Amino acid sequence: MAEVKKSNCSLRMGVSRLLVSFLLISPCHCQVPLVMWTSEGIALPSLDPPAVGQMMSVGQVKPYLTSALSTTPHTVVLFLQDKLSMEDFTVYGGVFGNKEDGAFPSLQAYLKMASSLLVLPSLARGVAAEVPALLQEVLGSPPLYTDPSSLTQQSLPTDPALLIIGLPYGSGTLTKDVLQQNDEIIDKVLQTVKAANMPYTAIYTGLQPSRVIEYSSAMSAQLVGRSLLQSPTPSPVKPPVVFNGTQGACILLWADTLNVSFQRRPNQWDSEDLADITFIPSVSLSGSSCSNNSSVLVLNYNNILNFTSLTLTFMMTKRFFPVSARHWALVEQVRLEYDGQTATFNGSRDIYSPAEYSYHCQMVSSSIDPQLVAFNNTDNAKFWRIHFTDFQVGAYCTQ
Numbered sequence: 314m315a316e317v318k319k320s321n322c323s324l325r326m327g328v329s330r331l332l333v334s335f336l337l338i339s340p341c342h343c344q345v346p347l348v349m350w351t352s353e354g355i356a357l358p359s360l361d362p363p364a365v366g367q368m369m370s371v372g373q374v375k376p377y378l379t380s381a382l383s384t385t386p387h388t389v390v391l392f393l394q395d396k397l398s399m400e401d402f403t404v405y406g407g408v409f410g411n412k413e414d415g416a417f418p419s420l421q422a423y424l425k426m427a428s429s430l431l432v433l434p435s436l437a438r439g440v441a442a443e444v445p446a447l448l449q450e451v452l453g454s455p456p457l458y459t460d461p462s463s464l465t466q467q468s469l470p471t472d473p474a475l476l477i478i479g480l481p482y483g484s485g486t487l488t489k490d491v492l493q494q495n496d497e498i499i500d501k502v503l504q505t506v507k508a509a510n511m512p513y514t515a516i517y518t519g520l521q522p523s524r525v526i527e528y529s530s531a532m533s534a535q536l537v538g539r540s541l542l543q544s545p546t547p548s549p550v551k552p553p554v555v556f557n558g559t560q561g562a563c564i565l566l567w568a569d570t571l572n573v574s575f576q577r578r579p580n581q582w583d584s585e586d587l588a589d590i591t592f593i594p595s596v597s598l599s600g601s602s603c604s605n606n607s608s609v610l611v612l613n614y615n616n617i618l619n620f621t622s623l624t625l626t627f628m629m630t631k632r633f634f635p636v637s638a639r640h641w642a643l644v645e646q647v648r649l650e651y652d653g654q655t656a657t658f659n660g661s662r663d664i665y666s667p668a669e670y671s672y673h674c675q676m677v678s679s680s681i682d683p684q685l686v687a688f689n690n691t692d693n694a695k696f697w698r699i700h701f702t703d704f705q706v707g708a709y710c711t712q
């Protein structure tokens with residue numbers, strides 16, 4: 314059940330090119346991530362990541378903070394944002410290789426500089442609000458709530474010290490700008506601490522999950538860490554396809570190539586990479602839908618491979634697997650409709666993920682290491698080959 318990294322597919326989370334989670338759960342769980350890192354040259358002790366899917370209570374978070382601080386500097390800078398969800402990283406974090414455009418350039422640089430980082434992906438609701446008290450207990454030092462604009466080298470407390478910087482969160486169209494400003498504040502504060510030659514431990518978390526996209530997380534800290542640090546492979550910048558449901562964005566799709574091949578005659582396969590016309594400009598999504606249990610993404614094309622109309626449809630469902638007590642999102646079928654004919658591929662059981670993740674695959678293919686298989690022997694799918702690379706699909710949860 315936990316074979317989410319089977320074949321060449323994996324779940325990917327983080328600041329760099331990753332897509333948003335499958336989250337069809339309603340009501341959504343509301344969890345907040347916590348990211349901890351240290352100034353250059355100081356390593357965090359290696360800690361086992363929290364169990365996948367674990368929503369951490371105060372009692373579970375405390376040992377992590379205690380262990381980490383057993384070796385890291387006791388000058389702790391806590392950036393406490395009003396709201397934060399993992400989606401803020403994924404949505405505004407320079408996704409899809411578009412790093413310059415991300416809202417977290419400084420954070421990304423600090424994480425890259427730090428030799429290690431700790432990511433607790435899902436604090437239960439209310440736990441982050443307890444973090445100052447937990448840190449105070451571990452450090453034996455009262456918190457100092459500081460306004461970043463008045464922070465100077467002189468006003469820095471000495472070790473042990475708990476410096477708390479409150480950061481706002483902006484909803485809607487403001488989100489990215491506010492996150493960007495916060496990123497600058499993080500940089501300014503850490504530069505000040507650095508200029509005072511104080512090694513530090515920094516923590517970034519939020520008091521509440523951000524309103525826009527509620528996120529229920531289950532990734533391992535290692536996965537997050539890796540992708541946070543991962544430099545995106547160079548590729549042309551293209552925006553994802555986003556389908557808006559009644560309550561806002563609900564499905565996203567991104568791929569480097571979306572290659573479909575049709576066998577017009579024996580031994581003649583005509584191919585076309587749909588990616589270019591899918592992402593720029595965005596293709597028509599007419600026929601797509603989202604509901605509690607399923608989502609359907611329909612990409613509509615014209616004049617492809619000599620077909621007047623061609624649609625590429627992804628049928629996804631959310632299922633509850635009692636064994637893991639979790640919801641898993643499955644890409645059930647991929648369907649091609651072309652001038653009145655239909656070809657249907659079943660998604661193999663490889664194409665699933667915990668509902669909270671987006672699904673990422675270096676390759677989704679019907680021919681090489683196939684994860685897509687023809688519906689049956691007679692289905693038109695036998696005339697088609699599908700070959701997608703760097704494929705990511707996800708469904709949002711919005712409330």
Ligand SMILES: *[C@@H]1O[C@H](CO)[C@@H](O)[C@H](O)[C@H]1NC(C)=O
Pocket residue numbers: 555556557561562
């Ligand atoms: C989807 O909604 C977002 C805002 O939530 C908007 O910016 C975007 O243009 C919408 N897309 C479509 C295709 O309507």
Ligand SMILES: *[C@@H]1O[C@H](CO)[C@@H](O)[C@H](O)[C@H]1NC(C)=O
Pocket residue numbers: 570572573574584585586698700
């Ligand atoms: C698409 O895939 C076929 C094999 O199925 C390959 O021959 C062709 O070169 C690919 N085209 C593109 C544009 O990737």
Ligand SMILES: *[C@@H]1O[C@H](CO)[C@@H](O)[C@H](O)[C@H]1NC(C)=O
Pocket residue numbers: 339340604605
């Ligand atoms: C989805 O689930 C929520 C609560 O679980 C319910 O209120 C809502 O009516 C459902 N929507 C649909 C379309 O079934």
Ligand SMILES: *[C@@H]1O[C@H](CO)[C@@H](O)[C@H](O)[C@H]1NC(C)=O
Pocket residue numbers: 605606
């Ligand atoms: C859809 O989800 C609702 C709960 O949200 C559940 O009661 C219902 O049985 C599900 N339907 C299917 C077809 O799985």
Ligand SMILES: *[C@@H]1O[C@H](CO)[C@@H](O)[C@H](O)[C@H]1NC(C)=O
Pocket residue numbers: 577583618619
């Ligand atoms: C598409 O149709 C045109 C004319 O109908 C034909 O000349 C061309 O060879 C066809 N292309 C393919 C790939 O079959």
Ligand SMILES: *[C@@H]1O[C@H](CO)[C@@H](O)[C@H](O)[C@H]1NC(C)=O
Pocket residue numbers: 659686687688689
């Ligand atoms: C494809 O899925 C359908 C149910 O959705 C099932 O009846 C059929 O047997 C599957 N085909 C294969 C080849 O597994």
Ligand SMILES: *[C@@H]1O[C@H](CO)[C@@H](O)[C@H](O)[C@H]1NC(C)=O
Pocket residue numbers: 657688689690691692
């Ligand atoms: C294959 O599936 C189609 C429906 O997609 C059905 O009409 C046909 O009878 C099936 N063929 C076999 C051999 O099961």
